[in-house]
Amino acid sequence: MSLDMPKFSDLDALYSTDDAKVGTSMYEDPELFKVEMEKIFRRTWVWVGHESEFPDKGSFKLSNVGLEPVIVVRDRKGTIHVMVNRCRHRAATVCEVKKGKTSSFQCPYHGWGYGLDGSLRALPYPEQYGDDFNKEQHGLQRLRTEIYNGMVFATFNEEVEPLVDFLAGAKKWIDLFMKQGGGFPVKVLGEHQFSVPMNWKVQLENTTDAYHFPVVHKSFMQSLDGQTEEMFEFLETGKGFVEDLGNGHSVMVMIPELVDLDENLDAPIPDRFQELAQELRDEGYPDDQVRKIVRAVGGAGFNLNLFPNVACSMAFFRVLTPKSVTQTDIRHLALGMESGPASANRMRLRLHEHFQGPMGFGSPDDAEVWERVQRGTVGGGELPILVNRGMVDEQQGVDGPRGHISAETGMRAAYHMWKRMMSA
């Protein structure tokens, strides 16, 4: 397949920067999808896991980089490796256990054995390959792997910039997000997984879309106490903003008071956390620590959208995995406090279940409207999709353009990066 098909030479028709219009074929064209997988998902940093998912030597988890299945594993020295889940002999997957602990990976077909760093350790009857068979050249295919504040990213692109440079303006927001450990390291507590018949970019847009919240999530809002409902009425108060952080990343600040969870520790404890605060006091936590934990327990007041596949969304990680041009898998990873109070982690689990996942009060409604987008694009193929909201009063922010809380600034940031990568 040629990746420079003339069809996609006119990227302006797919995303026109000046008026922020997206072509319908962006959600529908299988040929375009193939090019995206090559030019974006094989060439930039893709999120594959969080360090807390690999607590011990030999801890592993299956993940994906674009369409390609990978194994993420911590070796004996503590280094995390990411490698393609494919035996170098005849391509069988070497692991079909979703997560666990192991000392090696063995191909079930002919018994080739690989170490935790992917190196080929042994194979039955090697003589038939001759004396010059080099095991060092037959390890599992390894990806370049780098970590920032617990977030593990991998890429097939050996030439790509270091992860810290790619994350650019997003780094400080990652640091702020991790403060929801409440003084403890952030730990993945579990995950919800659901697949939606939609293009991956429909999801990429959504995490930076505050405009939909009061409409799609009205039924979630109705299930909250008055004080919490007020907190989620960020469109009404309009105190927040969306800012382009460069390289396709963006942040949407919904609740400015909850941007830095180490600040305002003297603020009154919200009603919904009073019971937890008392429980913590009863367990013997000093008042300042109780305040810190309770303030962190509901998560941060912003969504950080990282191009192309992960978001730090208030209190969880949202991960997207493209499956086909019209199918995307979504994972919502619940976060908690490593070695923190069980009562606080229980509260975080219940808050996560309340909104997220297949049975949540939020995600099913999100999934419905995302699918409705995909169904809608079947008609009126010549009509553009509009992501121009809020261009009218966009200002320069700290790292890039900053717009109203309901502006589509974050989507424009993502499409700008999309275009940059697709034209490379």
Add this chain to the structure above:
Amino acid sequence: MNELSKIDTATLLQDVSQFLWQEADILDRKDYDAWLALWLTDGFYTLPIDDTQDFDNTLNLCHDNDKMRRDRIERFQRGFSISSAPPADTIRTVSRFVIDKAEGDVVVRSAEHLIENKFGRQRVWAANLTHTLVRTDQGFRIRHKVARLLNSAGMLNSFSYLF
């Protein structure tokens, strides 16, 4: 086993089957007020993800106490949730009853097969159910219901109904 206990066991199985079929029918008809009435106030409705019994300290698909059950039903009924207005239609069967505990609270395991239909697309789900039932003057009431989906730890879709 003497004749009397055989009869007792057969009667219990009949009573339990009748109750679970009644619940299945209520859920397919989405007669949720009737469903709420089947519960004890301190009961839990749980869809676990992992192979665990420690639901409190583990992430579940849902782990509803009385308030969450009522909020969930209200969400279905008020019409503001796009995924449940309209919801998928469902047809389910519950069978393969095994009574694990007959004295005191009754613990019964069963298999649930459910087919949903929305947008002209049908999806099939299967779950192992475990009901902990309490005998009351009004018949059985549910203390705990655990619905463990066959692929609970895998990739699912979103649900606009109950299992």
